[in-house]
Amino acid sequence: MLIHEVLVVGGGLAGLMAALTAAPKADVAILSKIYPTRSHSGAAQGGFNAALGEDDSVEAHIFDTVKGSDYLGDQDAIEVLCSEGPEVILELERMGVPWTRTADGRVAQRSLGGAGFPRACFAADFSGHVVLHTLYEQVLKRGLKIYPEWHLVALLVEGGQVAGALVYDLPRARLEVIRCKVVILATGGYGRAFAKTTNAHANTGDGMAIAYRAGAVLSDMEFVQFHPTTLYGTNILISEAARGEGGYLRNINGDRFMAQYAPQKMELAPRDVVSRAIFKEIKEGRGINDQYVHLDLTHLGEGLVAERLPQVRDLSMRYAGVDPAKAPMPIEPAQHYSMGGVRTDTWGMTSLPGLLAAGEVANVSVHGANRLGGNSLLETVVFGRRAGLKAAELARQEAWPALSQTTVNRARQSLVAILDGGEQGVTEDTTFAIRREMTGIMTGQVGVFRVGHELEDAVKGLERLKERYGRLKPPGGRQPYNYALMDYLEVGYLLDLCEIIARGALRRTESRGAHYRLDYPRRDDENWLCHTFARCGEKGPEFSAGPVKITRYAPQERGY
Numbered sequence: 001m002l003i004h005e006v007l008v009v010g011g012g013l014a015g016l017m018a019a020l021t022a023a024p025k026a027d028v029a030i031l032s033k034i035y036p037t038r039s040h041s042g043a044a045q046g047g048f049n050a051a052l053g054e055d056d057s058v059e060a061h062i063f064d065t066v067k068g069s070d071y072l073g074d075q076d077a078i079e080v081l082c083s084e085g086p087e088v089i090l091e092l093e094r095m096g097v098p099w100t101r102t103a104d105g106r107v108a109q110r111s112l113g114g115a116g117f118p119r120a121c122f123a124a125d126f127s128g129h130v131v132l133h134t135l136y137e138q139v140l141k142r143g144l145k146i147y148p149e150w151h152l153v154a155l156l157v158e159g160g161q162v163a164g165a166l167v168y169d170l171p172r173a174r175l176e177v178i179r180c181k182v183v184i185l186a187t188g189g190y191g192r193a194f195a196k197t198t199n200a201h202a203n204t205g206d207g208m209a210i211a212y213r214a215g216a217v218l219s220d221m222e223f224v225q226f227h228p229t230t231l232y233g234t235n236i237l238i239s240e241a242a243r244g245e246g247g248y249l250r251n252i253n254g255d256r257f258m259a260q261y262a263p264q265k266m267e268l269a270p271r272d273v274v275s276r277a278i279f280k281e282i283k284e285g286r287g288i289n290d291q292y293v294h295l296d297l298t299h300l301g302e303g304l305v306a307e308r309l310p311q312v313r314d315l316s317m318r319y320a321g322v323d324p325a326k327a328p329m330p331i332e333p334a335q336h337y338s339m340g341g342v343r344t345d346t347w348g349m350t351s352l353p354g355l356l357a358a359g360e361v362a363n364v365s366v367h368g369a370n371r372l373g374g375n376s377l378l379e380t381v382v383f384g385r386r387a388g389l390k391a392a393e394l395a396r397q398e399a400w401p402a403l404s405q406t407t408v409n410r411a412r413q414s415l416v417a418i419l420d421g422g423e424q425g426v427t428e429d430t431t432f433a434i435r436r437e438m439t440g441i442m443t444g445q446v447g448v449f450r451v452g453h454e455l456e457d458a459v460k461g462l463e464r465l466k467e468r469y470g471r472l473k474p475p476g477g478r479q480p481y482n483y484a485l486m487d488y489l490e491v492g493y494l495l496d497l498c499e500i501i502a503r504g505a506l507r508r509t510e511s512r513g514a515h516y517r518l519d520y521p522r523r524d525d526e527n528w529l530c531h532t533f534a535r536c537g538e539k540g541p542e543f544s545a546g547p548v549k550i551t552r553y554a555p556q557e558r559g560y
């Protein structure tokens with residue numbers, strides 16, 4: 001058995017920030033199923049929001065975020081996010097982040113969707129990459145213990161308190177128990193639940209599903225963000241930075257169609273608005289080949305594209321064969337971000353004592369029904385830092401929680417059965433077939449436009465897939481790097497989450513932010529200005545409603 005006071009699960013921005021903050025005051029270890037620097041955070045291009053500009057203000061950032069969230073975000077949490085933004089950007093700079101500069105040497109900022117000011121701090125279009133590497137250097141410098149390629153498979157809960165984790169060491173094919181006082185989940189999102197997604201293969205929602213199974217509350221899972229601009233076919237993200245630097249969206253007639261949907265903000269309206277507009281253009285016959293629209297940067301000039309958007313250019317040339325400085329890129333919307341997650345307070349505390357969460361796995365909730373570009377990276381560092389502070393405090397105050405051999409054995413046994421390949425259900429079915437059908441259902445029926453009867457079909461289809469999954473023969477095998485085993489576990493996590501997302505979307509009979517119901521096209525504050533909570537019951541998720549914290553801004557109609 002290994003022992004650490006604080007176990008941080010996840011080596012992305014939220015996890016590394018939490019670990020660095022907790023480390024001076026507690027014994028901290030980082031567990032990450034992929035090498036930390038390969039975390040999805042490294043793919044982020046656009047930037048980190050913070051109200052640094054002379055004309056900008058924390059107040060304006062708060063208002064934009066509340067409005068962007070379609071009034072579902074908790075305003076106390078949004079106040080924390082926006083007020084701590086500027087100082088955390090400077091803290092990152094002191095750690096060594098080379099932010100892109102203005103001519104007079106200040107941190108440069110670009111416009112992203114739904115923001116009243118250029119507010120996103122960036123490093124060309126490698127923003128996530130450079131911050132991830134900077135934090136990782138700090139982790140190395142301070143000699144923190146890292147368990148790379150170790151997977152969290154279950155939380156060990158004794159008397160309602162998290163007392164440790166069951167983890168699988170993939171390179172050595174071993175199960176291990178890590179005893180701890182606090183677990184911080186920073187395991188990112190579940191994008192791989194969808195066939196069309198910008199997310200990395202590792203984004204399979206493990207932490208959300210494991211926390212849910214252990215008794216933690218998930219919230220607002222029906223809110224899934226679809227990014228308007230991903231390369232047609234591969235769904236590789238073309239960052240909002242491309243529109244922030246002045247890119248236009250055009251239909252088959254060459255028209256900037258956003259003029260009809262968001263006359264003021266145009267291409268820089270929030271993502272839910274732009275994604276719906278693109279689908280509508282395609283559906284009404286104004287798409288190209290009836291499949292996609294164009295993102296046009298040709299008027300920006302080769303110099304600006306090369307300097308500010310080098311990664312966008314490279315991705316488009318490699319994967320679409322188009323040099324965006326010379327021709328428009330073919331783009332379509334795809335799943336991008338998990339607004340819902342493990343419910344936390346503003347210190348990362350979940351409903352389960354001893355369990356904290358931060359970053360995309362968490363729902364604190366600062367994004368409500370729709371996240372603004374640049375607010376997620378900010379969330380990872382602001383709330384990662386707060387979770388780290390809270391964990392160190394708990395590690396100092398709390399005694400070691402009890403952890404009995406019975407609890408450990410129970411958790412171990414279910415995993416050992418999987419490792420041994422189990423007896424049950426020799427079927428022709430495969431994890432791959434189930435995954436393909438699941439992701440097809442999610443993109444096809446639980447996507448940008450939703451409607452009651454399709455959501456009902458989706459729920460039934462997912463139920464059938466869960467039954468089939470239950471009959472699968474576990475892949476077994478105790479050889480190192482058994483990815484078939486990890487795939488099997490990950491599809492199990494995703495099925496749990498898909499069920500909660502689809503059922504939550506069916507329950508919510510209104511349209512708000514990214515959740516758009518064709519059969520209920522209006523926002524309904526009277527009945528639905530509330531969070532959705534989901535708990536793991538005997539027969540699947542049990543739902544309830546919770547109040548939204550409104551401190552300054554009463555809901556208004558949301559126009560751009």
Ligand SMILES: Cc1cc2nc3c(=O)[nH]c(=O)nc-3n(C[C@H](O)[C@H](O)[C@H](O)COP(=O)(O)OP(=O)(O)OC[C@H]3O[C@@H](n4cnc5c(N)ncnc54)[C@H](O)[C@@H]3O)c2cc1C
Binds near residue numbers: 010013040189207378
């Ligand atoms: C292509 C792309 C571009 C983006 N651009 C922007 C942007 O410009 N601005 C913005 O604000 N947001 C952006 N986002 C969103 C933002 O990048 C993410 O929300 C954020 O980086 C998530 O960070 P995280 O630390 O929560 O999780 P991640 O970076 O996803 O890290 C998750 C970590 O958890 C670990 N993990 C997962 N499961 C397990 C397990 N079972 N056991 C052990 N470890 C596990 C993984 O190894 C990984 O280290 C973008 C997202 C994408 C996909």
